Amino acid sequence: MSMPQLQVGTELRSAPRQMTRERMRWYIDTHATVEADDGRIHQGPPTIHDDDAYARSQGLPGIIADGMVSTNWILGLLLEAFGRDFAERGRLRTKYVKPIYENQVVVSCARVNRVRKTPEGETVYELEVWCEAESRDKLTVGEAMVFSTVR
Amino acid sequence: MATGRYVSDLDRGDVLGPVEYALSPFVVREYCHAVELHQDFFQGSVDQIAPPTMIHLEKLRLYRFACPAGTGPDARVHIEFDATFHEPVRVGERVRVSGRVSDREIKRGREYMVLDIELRAVSDERLLMTYRDTVVLAYRQKQAAAAAEGSA
Numbered sequence: 001m002s003m004p005q006l007q008v009g010t011e012l013r014s015a016p017r018q019m020t021r022e023r024m025r026w027y028i029d030t031h032a033t034v035e036a037d038d039g040r041i042h043q044g045p046p047t048i049h050d051d052d053a054y055a056r057s058q059g060l061p062g063i064i065a066d067g068m069v070s071t072n073w074i075l076g077l078l079l080e081a082f083g084r085d086f087a088e089r090g091r092l093r094t095k096y097v098k099p100i101y102e103n104q105v106v107v108s109c110a111r112v113n114r115v116r117k118t119p120e121g122e123t124v125y126e127l128e129v130w131c132e133a134e135s136r137d138k139l140t141v142g143e144a145m146v147f148s149t150v151r
Numbered sequence: 152m153a154t155g156r157y158v159s160d161l162d163r164g165d166v167l168g169p170v171e172y173a174l175s176p177f178v179v180r181e182y183c184h185a186v187e188l189h190q191d192f193f194q195g196s197v198d199q200i201a202p203p204t205m206i207h208l209e210k211l212r213l214y215r216f217a218c219p220a221g222t223g224p225d226a227r228v229h230i231e232f233d234a235t236f237h238e239p240v241r242v243g244e245r246v247r248v249s250g251r252v253s254d255r256e257i258k259r260g261r262e263y264m265v266l267d268i269e270l271r272a273v274s275d276e277r278l279l280m281t282y283r284d285t286v287v288l289a290y291r292q293k294q295a296a297a298a299a300e301g302s303a
Contacts, residue, residue, distance in 0.1 A: 026185035034178040034208050035215065041181070048226045048290070058226045059291040067229045068207050072186035075204050084192050087200060088239040095231045142232075 006081065006112050006125060014077045014108040016134070019100050024049050024065045027072075060099070067096035070131040070140040073108040078127070078144055081110075086146050094129065094142035105134050110144065123148045158214050159223025159288055161264060167213035167250035171273055174201055176242050182208070195242070203236040206282040209268055213250045225289030230263070233283040240280065245273040253283075262288045 017023075028050045032042035046054040048064060055063045071094040078086050100106060114126040124147055131140040153160040154167065161167075176195045182205050183193040192200055214222075240246065247270070254265040263285060270280040 023187075030182050030185045031208065031211055033181050035212070037175050037178050039177055048228075054226070058289075068204060068232065069186060071207075071232050072188065072202070072204050075202060076186075076188055079188070079190055084190070084200075087190070087192060087202060087236075089236055090203075091233075091235045092203065093231070093233040096229060 006115070008112050008115055010112045012077055012081055012110040014073065016105045016107050017073065019065050019069070019102065019104045019106055021050075021063070021102055023069060024063060024102070027066045027069050061101070063102055064099040065101075067094065067140065070094065070096070070100060070106060070108070071142075073106065074110065074129045074131065074140070074142070074144075077108045077110055078129070078146065082125070082146050082148055085148050085150070086144075089147045091145040092129070092142065093144070094140050096140050098137065098139045100131075100139050104139075106131050106139065118147075123150070154217040156218060156220045157223035158218045158221070158227070159225070161218065161252050161255070163252055163255045165217070165252040167217040167252070167266070169247045169249040170212055170216050171245060171247045172212075173245045174205075174240065174242050179205070179242055199242040201240040201242065203234055203240075203280065204232070205240075206234050206268065206270060206280050207232060207284070209248045209270060209282065210250070210266060210284045212248060213266075213268065223288075225291060227286045227288055228290045229284070229286055231283070231285035233285075235281045236279070237281070238277060238279050240270065246279065247271050247273050264288055 028047055029043055032044040036042045048055040048058050048060055049066045052062050108131050110127045110129045112125055112127055116124050127144045129142045129144050130138045132138050153162040154165050179201045188202055193202055250266050250268040253267045266284045268282040271278055
């Protein structure tokens with residue numbers, strides 16, 4: 001795999017993505033679909049992520065995205081940079097500091113904070129990760145540790 | 152012990168699972184389609200593995216197993232995902248998931264619950280993933296707390 005040289009301070013940014021109703025729905029549908037595991041797509045009961053009336057009944061102004069959507073978008077950004085290595089071993093922590101509402105535009109970001117070598121010759125990257133709105137307000141924050149076998 | 156009914160009944164020390172199963176290629180592909188992860192190693196060309204974020208669904212698997220009556224009166228809000236992936240989770244491998252409620256407490260009027268999850272290979276007990284999931288048990292509490300803080 002060819003990988004760009006990532007140094008302390010290197011910042012990765014995804015293309016902007018809109019948190020559409022469909023994207024929110026896709027994630028929620030995985031819950032019932034994975035549970036059934038019968039080769040078909042299933043839908044579960046109403047949630048705050050796919051049903052406006054239910055979301056309002058819970059005190060929200062409307063549906064909000066499941067935090068795992070932004071976590072997965074951050075994962076995707078890191079997989080683009082580090083490849084399969086990061087799918088196999090590492091750490092990812094994300095905290096949802098603000099809700100992401102329907103049609104909000106989100107950019108996934110990561111910044112390299114530390115790079116070190118292990119005695120086994122792996123390179124370990126420690127990164128700050130986040131998702132931000134168009135205003136640059138952070139919506140999701142966190143950190144990642146990547147063990148890269150590329151030397 | 153507060154298992155057996157609603158998720159909102161769970162309390163510190165409750166043990167959820169274990170549950171054993173094998174990940175199918177279908178569920179991994181569907182999950183990845185849903186979150187737009189298009190990498191070959193998730194899509195099943197060769198040596199398909201699961202994305203580490205899929206551990207989030209293990210929480211729901213454990214909830215269903217331990218709390219068959221469902222969520223409870225209010226919608227939960229996911230606050231934090233914290234996963235360490237020790238080894239790849241290979242499609243078709245039989246795995247065992249178990250969880251333990253490590254904390255449940257009220258902070259500033261909001262009720263938080265922390266669930267620690269382990270995923271191991273059934274064949275040799277290899278630790279594949281550890282995951283800490285934090286939720287607020289009701290969004291409405293959060294709003295009421297915010298209003299109270301605002302008026303303080």
